[in-house]
Amino acid sequence: MQFLSNWLSCSVMDFFPNALECRVAFWSQSLPLLLQWNLVCEDDWKVPLTTSLFFVGVLMGSFVSGQLSDRFGRKSILFSTMAVQTGFSFLQIFSTSWEMFTVLFLIVGMGQISNYVVAFILGTEILGKSVRIIFSTLGVCIFFAIGYMLLPLFAYFIRDWRMLLLALTVPGVFCIPLWWFIPESPRWLISQGRYEEAEVIIRKAAKINGIPAPAVLFDTLEMQDSKPQQQQKAILLDLFRTRNIATITIMSLLLWMLTSIGYFGLSLSTPNWHGNAYINCFLSAVIEIPAYVIAWLLLRSLPRRYSISGTLFLGGGVVLFIQLVPTDFHVLSVVLVMLGKFGITSAFSMLYVYSAELYPTLVRNMAVGATSTASRVGSIIAPYFVYLGAYDRFLPYILMGSLTVLIGILTLFLPESYGNTLPENFEQMLRVKCFRNGQQTTGVRNSKASPKILVTPL
Known part of the structure; x- marks a missing residue:
């Protein structure tokens, strides 16, 4: 089984007989980028480190995304972190060194996981129960897989890594108009005491769905009862x-x-x-x-x-x-x-x-x-x-x-x-x-x- 059939052996012995032979392999289809920054032989350890540092960014983003969305709102953090992912992916195009590329990649990881998590939270909070179950189960997973499938298709037709990065930033730009279609979470607005804004969103949703909304959505007593109560905190x-x-x-x-x-x-x-x-x-x-x-x-x-x-x-x-x-x-x-x-x-x-x-x-x-x-x-x-x-x-x-x-x-x-x-x-x-x-x-x-x-x- 030729699992390494797409890999080339890195050996300089044929050209420089007095040099030390490098026996580590690397993937041939990544040759332009690897050779551009000399990520072969004694420096081949930088290749897996690049991916690991991206996931370090994912780890960091997973820590802060929930707290930020709880404080500043689902919608604003969703589009802010999407801008971080798209913007820093675009900056990667102009990377002049492996170090610069890797630092930017780490920040991309932070933005990527943050908008993913916040989008999931926002979707579960604004959708009705019947749709929410499908969204939070098959919907999220299958659309993740569809995005996964599109990645090798992009890479197949765009072989230059800088142009590939440019193409991968385009979907983020296309998401900008969604700002005017995706509402803030009414649940979050209510938790912040912003009842008027929540009522506007709820009435608009009821109108779109053809459902008559009650004349009064929140009365004074309900608003007082919904104030945060002192709860036991866990550590x-x-x-x-x-x-x-x-x-x-x-x-x-x-x-x-x-x-x-x-x-x-x-x-x-x-x-x-x-x-x-x-x-x-x-x-x-x-x-x-x-x-x-x-x-x-x-x-x-x-x-x-x-x-x-x-x-x-x-x-x-x-x-x-x-x-x-x-x-x-x-x-x-x-x-x-x-x-x-x-x-x-x-x-x-x-x-x-x-x-x-x-x-x-x-x-x-x-x-x-x-x-x-x-x-x-x-x-x-x-x-x-x-x-x-x-x-x-x-x-x-x-x-x-x-x-x-x-x-x-x-x-x-x-x-x-x-x-x-x-x-x-x-x-x-x-x-x-x-x-x-x-x-x-x-x-x-x-x-x-x-x-x-x-x-x-x-």
Whole structure:
């Protein structure tokens, strides 16, 4: 299996006999950019570092985006961070060095995740219940996959990296007119006491939908009752306050991080597969659509632990099997990688639902934030798994497959939340399966419970 068929060996021995030989490989279709800044041989470590620093920006953006949108509003932060992503992507075109390109790329990562998160929040707050479920499940995920599919198409027809960056900034410019069509979140306006503005938006929505609005939307008593109440505040240490909670948190952090390594590792390794790198990247994006649909169906009808661990076993198992495929079975190798990507993507898309169902209301947002942060750490590490392929073409797949199977086994020891009401306090939290001593407290069973949210992994 020629996974490195698109890579060229970097050796100067033929031209300079007294030089030291460089045995590290690099992707031939990136030659203009790599050679322009000498990102080969002893400096080839800069290539995965560039991607890792982008994900460092994603990590930083995920910390601040929610706080900024809570303070300044969903709409303003959405378009501000979109401007950051578009503007700094445009500035990358004029990069004169690897250092300049990388710093700008980090800022692009901050803007990208920020407008993604805020757009998701805004959509869930302004849409009606019937549309909100579809938007927050299949809508977000599938349109993410569509954007993913468009990327290799752009890259195929635009081979110059500066022109490619220019083309990728155009969609951001086209989003400017949306400012006059997308309203601010009425929920956020109400939380800020801006009832008149919220009423204007609600009445306009009612008119568009042909629904008569009440003469009075907010009376004085309701406005007084809606003032923020003093609530108990949670701290990060609450996620480790007991042995059971600490075990759930640690296992959840590992689940998110290792699943993220598998997802981004396979996504970033497409140039190493046999065949055309652009087609491989496109197929890697296409496979995500059925993965999201299957994940949605599994969440509606099957237990969480078995759904997540089963898809992880599928993804990790077929990736491990790649090393056993004969070298001339190129198509089979790519099919196995696609199946691996399918399984890991399905599992990844179910983690938001599962994590939210494990924790009580007081720390639910904090828990989901902490575990999703672990996935950012995994995305930072993932490029170096791909980088190991320059030394042994099977090593990245052995490592990713082994870790994915391992975390699939670990998932079986987590509590099962399917059919249970969401816990309101720590006493209602389910117990880890390996804890046999003590009373196991469960929520009220509800066989018709359905997932509340399904978010794509970024």
